[in-house]
Amino acid sequence: MPSRAKLVQDAFADESVGSHPASSSIADRRPQRRLRDSRATAFALLLPAIAVYSVFSLLPIVATVWISFTNSHGFNTEAQFVGLDNYVRAYGDSIVWGSLARTFLWLFYHVVLSVGLGLALALAVSSLVRGKVFFRTTLFLPHLVSLAVVGVIWANVYDPFYGLMNSVLAKLNLAWLEQGWLSDPLLVLFSVNVASSWQGFGLYMLLFMAGLQNLDPSLYDAAEVDGANAWQKLIHVTLPGLREVTTFVLSLAMINALRGFATVFVMTAGGPFYASEIISIYIYHLTFQVQDHGLAAVLCILMSVIAITITIAFNRWRARRAV
Structure with missing residues (x-):
């Protein structure tokens, strides 16, 4: 037991x-x-x-899509559903196609001018032995000025009678180069883009200078041993080393270019004769002057599709370059 x-x-x-x-x-x-x-x-x-x-982004997007299917002509008017009529009108509107073409041209100008100037100044300032901080700070100052103020400043610079541009050309005995910079349909878009690029190049310059500081100095020593000159070192050492920074700067420049409303509106408001009428300016005119909200909503959707398409295409291109 x-x-x-x-x-x-x-x-x-x-x-x-x-x-x-x-x-x-x-x-x-x-x-x-x-x-x-x-x-x-x-x-x-x-x-x-x-x-x-949701309140400030999603709801406006949904409202824009809905308005694009209506004949809305104002906030206090009754809108009726019209289906795809606004999309058909946008397809047949010659001003839409013209403003779209000028938007892509504006994008090209801004990327070439602002990014190219930012890279050139970054290379020049980085090569200085003294005064590097002074020039870096001075050249960055335009970026701190709002685009509206930049438009006012450059509108006075381009003034055909007392503006700085034509005055300097006259002093240099180059009066034959004097132009109506904002009244010539062939020059106005480029002239306005110069002002916009002047405001933006400072940021791109700083980004390129940060990338230059991260380059390995031994690569330049090896290039000198191989007998490379300054141009060859730029092509085979500097630019490949700045590949990641360059792709980021290009994407940032394209985003900023698509927002090029303020400078154009202040300087020309789309004129003369629609010569500087980019898509954002045309959307403004349709919304607040013509009161054609349906067509304006269609163009807003078009701009969103363009921005998304450019972003996706650029990211894929950057991914392929990184492989």
């Missing part, structure tokens, strides 16, 4: 064995509960931002 101590020991053993599955199941549920609690906490913290984003 077993002793009392043996019976007590067996009883505790049986109790521990019987309670083990329950305790293990509770322990298994604790990480899941913590995960649910953390997700609930994260959602609660994100809820204000989601609400603000």
Whole structure:
């Protein structure tokens, strides 16, 4: 017959064995509960931002899409559903196609002028032994000026009677180069883009200078040993080393170019004779002057599609270049 101590020991053993599955199941549920609690906490913290984003971004997008299918002519007028009529009108509007072509030309001008000038100045300033901080700060100052103020400044620079541009040309005995910079349909878009690029090149210059500081100096020493001149070092060492920075600067420049409304509006408002009428200016005219909100909404959607397409294409190109 077993002793009392043996019976007590067996009883505790049986109790521990019987309670083990329950305790293990509770322990298994604790990480899941913590995960649910953390997700609930994260959602609660994100809820204000989601609400603000929905009110100021998602709802306007949905409203724009809806307006594009209506004949809305004002905020206080009753709009009726017209289907794809606005899209058909946009397709047949010659001003839409002209403004779209000028938008792509504006994009090309801005990328070439601002990025090219930023790279050239970054190379020049980085090669200085003294005064590097002074020139870097001075050349960056235009970027701190708003585009509207830049438009006012350059409109006075281009003034055909007392503007700085024609005055300097006259002083240099180059009066034959004097132009109506903002009144010539062939020059106006380029002239306005010069002002916009002048405001933006400072940021690109700083980005390129940051990339130049990260280049390995031993690469230049090896190039000199191989007998490379300054041009060869630029082509085979500097530019390949700036590949990642260049792709980022190009993407940033294209985004900024698509937002080129303020400078054009202040300097020319799309004139003369639609010569500087980019798509954003035409959207403004349709919305606030013609009160054709349906067609304006179609062009807003078109601009969004263009921006998304350019972004996707550029990212794929950058990914292929990185391989």
